[in-house]
Each structure stands twice: as structure tokens, then as C-alpha cells.
Amino acid sequence: MMGLFEEKSVSPMLIAQMQEPFNDDGWIYELKLDGCRYIGYFGQNGTCLRNKRNMELLPRFPELKGLHRSVSERTVLDGELVVLRDGIPDFFELQRRTLLTDRFKIEMAAARHPASFVAYDCLCKDSRSIMDRPLLERKEALQSSVREDSLIAISRYIPTDGIGLFRAADERELEGVVAKRAASLYYPGRRTKDWIKFKRMADEEFVVCGYIRKNSRTFSIILGKYHDGSYLYKGHVTLGVTKEAVGQLRESGIMPFAAIPAGAGNESAVWVRPDRVCTVEYMPNTKDSLRQAVFKGFRTDVVPEDVD
Template sequence: MLIADQSKPFDDPNYFYELKFDGIRCLAYITKDDVDLRNKRNKNITSLFPELLKLNLQVNSRCILDGEIIVMRNGTPDFFEVQKRTLMTNPFKIKLQSSRLPATFVTYDIIYVGDKDLVDLSLEERKVILNQTVKENDRIAISKTVENHGVALFNLTKQQGLEGVVAKRKGSKYFYGKRSKDWIKFKVLEDQDYVVCGYIQKPNNMTSIIIGQYNNKEELIYKGHVTLGSSLRTLNQYKYTIIDHSPFNLPVPSGNEKAVWLDPTLVCIVEYMPSDKEGLRQPVFKGIRIDKSTKECME
């Protein structure tokens, strides 16, 4: 189940409020003897997080848990550290990283337990079952809820440098693979996903990523630039193909004459300050995401 709406913070007795964790979304399929972790594209990521292989000891029944994998650094979730883990392939290096900065699975929903599918139960009923099923330790935590004080919780997250808050409508069911308006996010910095379409290396040794999104006609539309940094090291950790033409359906504005165009196969996250004006205000490249396809990056 995915979040459909982003909103300014509000207080409403019909909602629960939870912290939005800066990690990677994950379903945990847990049996008596096994743990299977899957990202939003159903890719098995269990081997990347060996410190989570004993989550089965923390549940009293086989179950499917919804949540996020986070890595804490200096007291707050660090997206770059958990993303770094998703790029690793060497088991020895993964083991070292898991010891140095161990991940935690933060679960906020349960959609199956024992032999029972729970998706048609209310959010409140699922929360009760979740707390009955999971025993917390350093590697698994249950997301705590707040009632009535969505604005205050958001202001607190802002003060603490956290990502934001998710409001969840009381009584709501769980819809597999759907973007539901029953879940609404309040973010300190808003974000969107974009297709990586090329890059430009600037005279000051900086690099800009050229980004785009698809419209409802499945045409790739130019959306501007976001600064990557002083090198292509981040991008070079992923497979990409240089092409000899612009991937956009429409002509791109001037300023892209020195672009190196790429086959549009990668998705990146861009954070920006909320604004009523057209375009992105103070965009920041947050990273490449492997759990989303380019066709999902819509205007």
C-alpha cells in the first residue's frame, strides 16, 4: 500500500500520526525458520541485511509485516547509509557494514498472521494484532502512533531534523499495490521521483543531472537539472548507457548543449523546498532508487 497524497500538517481526530522514517520500504515475510525481505519491486534484499536474519525469533507466529529498513547514524535515520547497503555485493563488506552500522526494521502494519489475511480489518485492529505478534529489540521496532496532534508532531520532527509524518485514517483497510488517500504524508522537505536522462559536467568541476517525468501520454518530459556534486561517482555505481540523442519527446530548452544523454533507465529522488511557484525550489539530489521503475515517475 502506497501513499497517495502529500499535505500541509493538520490535526484531525479521525487520523493516527506516525513518524516518517528515512529508509527503504520493505515487506518482511517471516516464518518460524526464515526471514524474507522484499522491496517495493519485490526484489529479495535479505542478503544485504544479515543482521535482520533473526527477526523470526521476535514474532510469535508466521506473518507478513509492512515497514521500513533504516540505518541510524548520530541518532537519526540516514538514508544514504541504508542506500549504500543496497549497492553492496561483497558478503564480507556487507557483514562489516552490518556490524558497524546495523539496520533496524521498523514495522507499522501487519497484513497476514498465522493463516489469516488481515487486509480487510481496520487499521486499529491491525495495530492491536501487530503489537500482539512482535516483540521489539534492537533490530525490530514497532512504529508508535500519536492522536490529535499531527501539527505538533510535525514541528517536533522538523526541530529534530527528521523526515516528516504520515497521517493514517482510522478504520482504513490495507490495499495491496494501491496508492491510497487514507495515508497522507507531511514532509519537512517535499520530494519527487524523476527519470535520470543525462548529465552536464560544469566548468567548476560540478555535475548536474538532467531529470524528466512521464506525462499521461507516456511521453518523457524535461523537468530541469539538479546538482549531483563534484563527480560522477554516485551515478557510476549503477549501470547506465550513454546515447547519442535526447531521450525527451519534446525539444529541451537552451543550456543543454553539452549534455551527455543517457538511456532513461534510472530513477532518482529529488528533495526541494515547498513553493507555490512553478519548478523546483532549491532542489537537492538525494539518491538513486532501485525499487521504482521509470514509468512510475509521472507528472
């Protein structure tokens, strides 16, 4: 039977909910990075980075092909791929990198704004799965497995003071904080309340179902959610939507919703194939609309059927 390292098919553990910051002696807290989740497999023969859809995207990030030289052999790490600009994770630049296909443009982008891998969990060390060990033990294994450099880092954490760390993240306009139960085990593919996020702004995935052209330079994307084989209308997002983003959509001429509200420009909508997922950032705690919504980009690691 193949092990975790050989199979290279781990589905990452997921955060189940967002809530207000809290302090607790039984929890640790680390910064939430504005990047894309990847599982890294590091062995003698090289580096393999796979996203939540188990897609290998290392060809889009050639600057990371030598990461295995900084990690213990036959080790599997959970972490975040980020692109830093002025020391702050830039999701838009990272998302742009994931969509590049031209080798020359990829190499130019890698030289201009190199990506880095920030590891926050160790799932397998020396070919042995440690997912059944408490989080703090896995953190120790992570610390002993990675030699940090400009392309790979270990996520720092603090005990107890989640409120203080969130306040610091808020002051620096970072994305937020993830709270993790110190004794928690790692459950691949499962949403668990052992991990909780505190966010300055909420973000959420939606299926792109259409768009509305407001003028030559302004567009709104029509958002939906997948539910029981059909799509539910969830409103619009305009801020952050570019002509280039709309140009990536494929028209279908078929409205995917059973019903939509009147007005809001829906009568002039251009319907597209609901095969793209995007992330939208908005002010949390709003029930009826996405307040101050901002389009952050398309996801290559999420399928529409997962957005419910």
C-alpha cells in the first residue's frame, strides 16, 4: 500500500467557521495569509505542489522547483502560496500567476515578484504520516523539517492571545487570524471547528453565472451558489471587476437560475457557462446583500459544485 507521500492526493483540512476573536489557553493563533492553499510533497527527486483540486501548478511557479532542498526528505507540508509586494501578500498578483500559460511571461513574473511557500502544518515526515498527532507535535515536526530561506518560511504562532494578534493584524491591514485548537488532529478534507478564522473582511467563493456591461469600462459579475443540481442567485459584484476578467468568461445564452429579482440591471445580463468560481471580499454580518463587495479574482482550485 502506498503511503501519504507516494499517493500525493491529500485533501487539506478546512476551516468550518468565522467568528469574533477570543483568547483561550487551549488554542494557538497565527496570521491568515491572503494566498492560495497548497499541499507540498518534498523528496529526493524534487518538489510537488498541489492545490485543493489536486492540480500540480509548479510549472506556473518555476522559482519554487528547488524547495525540496530546504525540506527533509519524504515530507508532506500544508501551507499557503503567497506573492509579496512591499512585504504584504498580494492575492491579485498570485491569481494572475496561476492563469499564465506563456513560458516567457511566467519566467518574467517569477523574476519580478517571486512566490513563496509558507508552511503551517506537517502531515508526513520521513514517509510516516503524523496526522493523528496533536497539532503542537506537528508544529515541532515542521520546525525540524524546514530550513527557511527567501522562498520557504514557517508560519509563526502565539498561544492564548487571539484578540491581541487580531488587533495587530487589523492595524497592519492584514487579512486576519486563524485560531487552532492546540491538541487538534489533522482531518484531511474535513471542515472542522478545531480551526476558526477571525477576519477583518469576510471572503467567500461564488459561481460566476453572468455579467452586466454598465459602460465601456465598468462591468458587474452576477454571482450564484450551487445547490441540489441548480444555481441560486446571490447578487452582483462590481468593484474590482475588469474587462480582462470578463473576457475570460464563455457566453452560454442560458440563464442558470430558476428565478432572479427584477431590476439591478438583470434584464440586460449576458449569461455565461457556470464553470468559473471567484472570490468576493465583503463586510461581514450582512444578511441581505454583499456590503462593500470587491471581486478578488478567479479560483483555479475550487469547482462550482463545491460552492454551496
